[in-house]
Amino acid sequence: MKKLLLTVLVLIIGLGSVFAAGEQEDATEYDHVIGKIPYTFEHAYHQSVCREITEYAAKMYNTKAVIIDGESSAEATLAAVENLISQGVDGIALHCGDAGLSAKAVDMAHAAGIPMVTTLIRPENMTAPHIQPQETPSSIYMGAEAARQWKAAHPNTPIKVAMLNFGGIEQVWDMRTGAFMEGVQSVDPGAELVTMLNGQGSTVKSMEIILDVLQSDPDVNLIFGANDEMALGALAACEQLGRGVMDNGVPLTEIIAGLDASSAALVKIFDPNCSFKLTHGAVKDIARAEVDTVMAMINGEIPMDEYTETRVLSPTFDFWNTTIAEGQRHLETNFFYEGDLEADVKAAMK
Amino acid sequence: MTGKLRLPRFQSQLPILVGIIVIMMIFLTIVSPNFLKAQNFSNILLKIGIYILIASAANLIMITGNLDLSVGAVLAFSGILHAYMCKHGIPIPLSILITCLAAMTWGVFNGFTVGKLRIVPVVATLGTMYMAEGLAFLIARWDGGTNIMLGLPGAYTRLGRYMLFGKIPIIIVLVVIVAAIFLFIEKKTKLGRFSFAIGDNRSAAELSGINVTKVIIILYALSALLAGFSGILQSSRVGLAAPNVGRMMETYVLIVCVLGGTKMSGGRGSIIGVLLGAAIIGLLENGLNLLGIEHFYQEVARGLLLIIAVIAQKNSKSVKS
Numbered sequence: 001m002k003k004l005l006l007t008v009l010v011l012i013i014g015l016g017s018v019f020a021a022g023e024q025e026d027a028t029e030y031d032h033v034i035g036k037i038p039y040t041f042e043h044a045y046h047q048s049v050c051r052e053i054t055e056y057a058a059k060m061y062n063t064k065a066v067i068i069d070g071e072s073s074a075e076a077t078l079a080a081v082e083n084l085i086s087q088g089v090d091g092i093a094l095h096c097g098d099a100g101l102s103a104k105a106v107d108m109a110h111a112a113g114i115p116m117v118t119t120l121i122r123p124e125n126m127t128a129p130h131i132q133p134q135e136t137p138s139s140i141y142m143g144a145e146a147a148r149q150w151k152a153a154h155p156n157t158p159i160k161v162a163m164l165n166f167g168g169i170e171q172v173w174d175m176r177t178g179a180f181m182e183g184v185q186s187v188d189p190g191a192e193l194v195t196m197l198n199g200q201g202s203t204v205k206s207m208e209i210i211l212d213v214l215q216s217d218p219d220v221n222l223i224f225g226a227n228d229e230m231a232l233g234a235l236a237a238c239e240q241l242g243r244g245v246m247d248n249g250v251p252l253t254e255i256i257a258g259l260d261a262s263s264a265a266l267v268k269i270f271d272p273n274c275s276f277k278l279t280h281g282a283v284k285d286i287a288r289a290e291v292d293t294v295m296a297m298i299n300g301e302i303p304m305d306e307y308t309e310t311r312v313l314s315p316t317f318d319f320w321n322t323t324i325a326e327g328q329r330h331l332e333t334n335f336f337y338e339g340d341l342e343a344d345v346k347a348a349m350k
Numbered sequence: 351m352t353g354k355l356r357l358p359r360f361q362s363q364l365p366i367l368v369g370i371i372v373i374m375m376i377f378l379t380i381v382s383p384n385f386l387k388a389q390n391f392s393n394i395l396l397k398i399g400i401y402i403l404i405a406s407a408a409n410l411i412m413i414t415g416n417l418d419l420s421v422g423a424v425l426a427f428s429g430i431l432h433a434y435m436c437k438h439g440i441p442i443p444l445s446i447l448i449t450c451l452a453a454m455t456w457g458v459f460n461g462f463t464v465g466k467l468r469i470v471p472v473v474a475t476l477g478t479m480y481m482a483e484g485l486a487f488l489i490a491r492w493d494g495g496t497n498i499m500l501g502l503p504g505a506y507t508r509l510g511r512y513m514l515f516g517k518i519p520i521i522i523v524l525v526v527i528v529a530a531i532f533l534f535i536e537k538k539t540k541l542g543r544f545s546f547a548i549g550d551n552r553s554a555a556e557l558s559g560i561n562v563t564k565v566i567i568i569l570y571a572l573s574a575l576l577a578g579f580s581g582i583l584q585s586s587r588v589g590l591a592a593p594n595v596g597r598m599m600e601t602y603v604l605i606v607c608v609l610g611g612t613k614m615s616g617g618r619g620s621i622i623g624v625l626l627g628a629a630i631i632g633l634l635e636n637g638l639n640l641l642g643i644e645h646f647y648q649e650v651a652r653g654l655l656l657i658i659a660v661i662a663q664k665n666s667k668s669v670k671s
Contacts, residue, residue: 041487042594044496167645198645203497203588204595211393212639215384229497229592236588240396240511241389264499264590336494344500 030064034294035084035092040072043201043227045260045281046095048335052287053093061295063090070094072201074101081105085112091294095119097166103127115297115304117290121171126307129297131289135175138280138314139259143183145318146222146255146278151188153251154221159184159191161222162213164199164206164230176226176259184222194220199230206233207240214241221254228265228279231258235268235276248272249319261317263337263344266327269319270345278318283334285312363611366662367626374633382640390636392519396587398606398632399521400425400580404599405606405624406532407573410541411471412607414548414566415616416464419475420456421577422599423482426592428453428581430486433498433591436506446509446582453578454571456482461567479600486593499590510586521583528576532621541568549616605652606631609659630655 036053038046050067057063066089068080077096084092085108092109094116096102102123109116110127119131147159161184163177177196184191194217199206206225214220214237223238225231234256238244243253249272258265261281268276289310297304317327324342331337378385404421411418428449435445456478463474490496512520536542544565547555556562577599585591608614609630610623634655638648 042496042592047491047496195642197639197642200645202594202597203590203592204584207588208397208635209639211396212636213642215387215390215393215636216382216640216642218384232499232590233588239589240587263495264497267500338494339500347501347504 422596457574
């Protein structure tokens with residue numbers, strides 16, 4: 001037993017030394033090291049943002065990006081900030097769901113003399129540069145387009161909306177759920193928001209919730225998921241009930257909208273017989289804006305303790321107004337997609 | 351006047367559970383016109399079906415005085431593994447077989463660490479939970495994303511969405527079969543009797559010739575097998591596999607078992623209790639969703655229910671299954 005423990009110990013020390021040496025060598029190759037804390041690594045969107053940040057920082061600034069998962073948790077996010085500060089990174093990019101927590105994180109980084117840029121959720125203190133994806137106008141557009149399509153097909157059926165959100169993130173209402181509803185009501189002022197429940201960003205949870213929602217109110221005809229995972233869960237629920245279908249883009253049972261514009265969503269959106277029809281999102285521009293802003297602070301081009309807002313478009317993709325070629329381009333440039341969207345759509349339709 | 355709060359005592363927790371279910375059903379029938387419909391009961395059964403499948407075996411583990419926190423992670427791992435193999439050309443039946451074997455390997459590992467190495471079950475299965483979940487994320491990443499949906503064969507959803515006689519979802523049929531098997535195991539087999547004996551007094555069980563390690567390994571393997579099979583069913587039903595789907599599953603399974611009267615220290619519990627516990631959870635969640643109650647209140651309600659269950663357990667006489 002002693003021999004075994006000794007062998008394990010030697011192996012750990014040996015491997016650790018090799019790894020540490022490699023890391024050190026790696027870091028000296030770069031001019032700077034920046035940290036990135038995504039909201040959660042569990043979503044395709046955030047994984048792609050991190051990958052773009054890593055590649056773009058290396059290519060454009062010879063800078064290494066250290067990624068630590070925020071795990072959609074306050075504790076994990078703050079621990080990640082502390083970790084990056086103790087590593088002595090030159091700058092940090094943070095995407096956190098809580099405005100107060102973001103403010104605390106900015107204060108911690110500034111106290112250590114490290115510049116920080118925040119994304120999407122504006123921090124309470126607003127003392128650092130911020131990247132703001134323009135989700136609100138895109139969500140309003142999606143709501144309006146969904147309502148227009150429904151009304152064109154069913155002029156006499158009142159619009160009833162169900163929504164899946166994250167729960168606890170107030171700005172999601174302004175940028176996603178509330179904005180979507182605003183768009184719907186711009187077309188049909190009488191449209192009713194039947195319910196809004198927390199899908200927890202999960203496909204399975206969202207499916208279970210929408211099954212209950214459709215049981216409670218079978219007349220629901222517009223469903224909005226505050227991310228694509230939740231919209232896909234809503235679609236699975238509809239399909240289980242024999243719904244979730246369209247006739248070559250003409251809504252029969254309901255229209256589903258999501259957010260993030262991931263490959264899984266676009267495959268459904270371009271299927272003419274599927275009721276998941278709209279989404280919006282951008283990865284590349286947001287990731288690049290984060291890197292550019294952090295590097296500008298590191299290089300002293302902009303102050304690190306002054307609030308500035310860089311606005312980034314969040315393009316919309318829907319069955320009726322976007323071509324499959326545009327979807328293909330979006331996935332290639334944003335989600336590192338290497339497939340053929342048209343072929344994937346056809347395969348999924350089988 | 352002693353000043354102590356005296357709650358009514360029952361011979362068993364089961365009458366209390368049935369009472370709660372009846373009260374909930376009456377209440378929901380009054381407040382929601384869509385509650386008392388066949389489709390809604392199908393929804394509830396589909397929701398709790400996965401809990402029951404996993405809790406059937408996890409309950410026996412709890413009866414031995416142990417715990418399995420890795421069920422959710424094994425479920426997620428299995429769903430991802432199955433989707434990955436199907437996507438890459440492995441025939442679906444073969445993929446199901448391999449996935450079930452892989453899931454059981456986690457269970458055997460748990461059984462070995464808990465039964466043979468005598469590591470505290472919470473710690474041992476927590477370790478497995480992290481490993482299985484990490485691997486699930488890795489497999490998804492090897493596939494190029496956070497979930498696997500693109501490129502799955504058309505027949506992938508056939509199992510999860512299959513309706514027996516065109517009306518009864520296959521998951522419900524499987525739940526009935528598994529529950530019946532575990533009722534048989536609990537009442538009529540050595541495995542069931544040995545589980546209660548180990549939960550009552552492990553040392554006495556060992557002295558009386560029971561191979562405790564073997565029993566624990568078998569139970570953990572069964573628990574993992576059912577978690578793995580549930581992962582296959584769930585991903586097939588949704589039409590995609592995601593590594594985060596098993597989050598909190600262990601908590602739900604624990605609540606279902608404790609609500610059903612299974613003692614956390616072991617020696618007491620039953621599959622009937624599990625079914626009733628799951629029914630309460632299903633009715634609660636369904637009811638709250640039907641009424642459009644916000645998530646935060648749902649969490650409070652779930653926590654409250656667990657505490658009530660523990661109090662009820664404490665106040666019921668310790669009658670073995």
